[in-house]
Amino acid sequence: MNDNTLNTVENSLRAQIASYCEANHVPGFAAGVHHAGEQVVVAHGVANTGTGAPMLADTRFLLGSVTKVLTTTLVLRQVDLGLLALDAPVVRYLPEFALATPGAADKILVRHLIGHTNGIDADLYFPDAAGRDALQAYVAGLAGRDTLFEPGEQLSYSNGGMILAGRLLEVVTGTPFHDLLEREIYAPVGMTDSSTSAKQAILRSTAVGHFLDPETMAAKPTTMFTLPDTWGPAGGTPIGTIADLLAFGRTHLAGGVSPTGERVLSAESTALMQQVCFDMDSPNVPPIGLGWVLYPFGGTTVLAMSGASPGGVSLLCVVPEHDLVFTAFGNTPGAILLQDQLLQWLLREHLGVEIPALVTAVEQEVDLTAYTGVYRSDQLRIDVTIVDGQLEEQVTYEPHDESQERIFTEFAGGATSGPPQRLIPIRPGLFAPAGYPLEAFDGYLRLLLVSYHDVQDGRARFRNGGGRLTRRA
Incomplete structure (x- = not known):
C-alpha cells in the first residue's frame, strides 16, 4: 500500500464514519486497517457521552467475542506444547465437567469447544461469580445445563464452549485465564495497551457502550461495563485498542509470528484455525474454522469474529489472500451496520474483490x-x-x-x-x-x-x- 493509497483509505474511512455516526446516533467509533506493511487508525466522536471524553486512536474498548479467537489461539498454543490434544475428551483434563444428561459431557472433545460444535446449551448462561475461581464456578454450574445436539452433529455459536475452554487452559497450565492471556497473547503479540479488567482500564482512555433512548434517540451510557468474570474467555472482560487488535490479526497473517518477531503459534496450528471444520451449507451460517468464522465473499475468504459488549460492538477481520487486517469498534449496537459497510468498501473498492449477490430472488410458493x-x-x-x-x-x-x-x-x-x-x-x-x-x-x-x-x-x-x-x- 503506497502513501497515496493509505491516504485514500484514511480519508474514505473518516468520511464514511462521520456520515454514518451523525445519521444514526452513534456517539463514537474507531477503526484500523493494516495492508501490505502500512497501517492507519482513525477515531471519531466521543467515548462516553456522560463525560464527553473523546474517542481517540488509542482509546480502549471491550473486545467482546473477538476474545474467542484469542482463547482459541491459547488452546492451540497448548496443543503445540503437548499439554492438550484436540481429539481428547474434555473430561480427560476436567473430570468434574458434567451436564444434566448423564454421559453427555463425556462425548465432547477439545476441538468441539473451539469449533462451536459441542452442543452445550448455555449460550445465555450468566453465572455471577468473580475472581480467580470464576471459571471453576461456571463449570460447576454446567451440571444444570443440557445439550442441544450431539457433539459434531451441528454448528451453533457457543459461549459455553469457549468458557469451558478457558477453564481447561487454567487446569493444564496452572495459570488463571486472565494471567495466561496477558502472558501468552498480549505480551508476545505486542498488545501493550490491552488489559483484562475494569480496574486496569480505568487508568487509560476507555470507551463505554451506549443504548439509544427509543423516544429521544439520545445515546445513554450503559449501566454495566463488563459481563461477569465467568465470561472472560468468551469475551466478557478483555479490553484492548485498535492497534492491539491489528497486531493480533497480523500475527495470524504471518503464520503465527507476531509483529514483535516472536512466534506465538506454530504455522501448522495457525493454518488449522483457518481450515473449515464444519459447514452447514446455508447462506446465513458461514463455515467455521477453529475460533474464526470463515466468511466467503465470492472467491475471497474473510476470517472474522464480531464481539458484542454492553452497548458496544467490535469486529476483527483478517484477509490472508490480500494481506489485510481490518478492525473496528462502535459504542452503540447499531454500529455493526457501519462495520459491515466499511468491510465491504475495503473489499470492493480497495482490494477489487467482486462480491456476488448472496440473495438474488425470493420464492413465493414455499410451504411454511x-x-x-x-x-x-x-x-x-x-x-x-x-x-x-x-x-x-x-x-x-x-x-x-x-x-x-x-x-x-x-x-x-x-x-x-x-x-x-x-x-x-x-x-x-x-x-x-x-x-x-x-x-x-x-x-x-x-x-x-x-x-x-x-x-x-x-x-x-x-x-x-x-x-x-x-x-x-
Whole structure:
C-alpha cells in the first residue's frame, strides 16, 4: 500500500464514519486497517457521552467475542506444547465437567469447544461469580445445563464452549485465564495497551457502550461495563485498542509470528484455525474454522469474529489472500451496520474483490407449515406462527432467576423480548427479515437471515438465527 493509497483509505474511512455516526446516533467509533506493511487508525466522536471524553486512536474498548479467537489461539498454543490434544475428551483434563444428561459431557472433545460444535446449551448462561475461581464456578454450574445436539452433529455459536475452554487452559497450565492471556497473547503479540479488567482500564482512555433512548434517540451510557468474570474467555472482560487488535490479526497473517518477531503459534496450528471444520451449507451460517468464522465473499475468504459488549460492538477481520487486517469498534449496537459497510468498501473498492449477490430472488410458493412451532434453547423461547401468509417469529427471554434476568437485561439495554418479526421466504428453509433490501445480506449482515434445518416427518428440528441454534420443543 503506497502513501497515496493509505491516504485514500484514511480519508474514505473518516468520511464514511462521520456520515454514518451523525445519521444514526452513534456517539463514537474507531477503526484500523493494516495492508501490505502500512497501517492507519482513525477515531471519531466521543467515548462516553456522560463525560464527553473523546474517542481517540488509542482509546480502549471491550473486545467482546473477538476474545474467542484469542482463547482459541491459547488452546492451540497448548496443543503445540503437548499439554492438550484436540481429539481428547474434555473430561480427560476436567473430570468434574458434567451436564444434566448423564454421559453427555463425556462425548465432547477439545476441538468441539473451539469449533462451536459441542452442543452445550448455555449460550445465555450468566453465572455471577468473580475472581480467580470464576471459571471453576461456571463449570460447576454446567451440571444444570443440557445439550442441544450431539457433539459434531451441528454448528451453533457457543459461549459455553469457549468458557469451558478457558477453564481447561487454567487446569493444564496452572495459570488463571486472565494471567495466561496477558502472558501468552498480549505480551508476545505486542498488545501493550490491552488489559483484562475494569480496574486496569480505568487508568487509560476507555470507551463505554451506549443504548439509544427509543423516544429521544439520545445515546445513554450503559449501566454495566463488563459481563461477569465467568465470561472472560468468551469475551466478557478483555479490553484492548485498535492497534492491539491489528497486531493480533497480523500475527495470524504471518503464520503465527507476531509483529514483535516472536512466534506465538506454530504455522501448522495457525493454518488449522483457518481450515473449515464444519459447514452447514446455508447462506446465513458461514463455515467455521477453529475460533474464526470463515466468511466467503465470492472467491475471497474473510476470517472474522464480531464481539458484542454492553452497548458496544467490535469486529476483527483478517484477509490472508490480500494481506489485510481490518478492525473496528462502535459504542452503540447499531454500529455493526457501519462495520459491515466499511468491510465491504475495503473489499470492493480497495482490494477489487467482486462480491456476488448472496440473495438474488425470493420464492413465493414455499410451504411454511414445516417451520411453525416453539423452538427453545437455554432461557430463550421462539414462537413461530403463520400470519397473513408469512412466518412470524416472537423471541422471548425467559430467565432462570433474578440474577440471570438482571445481567441479561443490563447487557441488552433493558429489553427482554423483541417485537414480532415477519420473515420472507427465500427458498424452503431460508428466510429474510421483512423490510430489508436483498443486498443488505451480501456482507456480514447475512447473519440476519433465518434458516431451519433437519426436517423430519414434515417438521424442522432446528432454527438458526445469528449462527445460534434453537431446538423444536
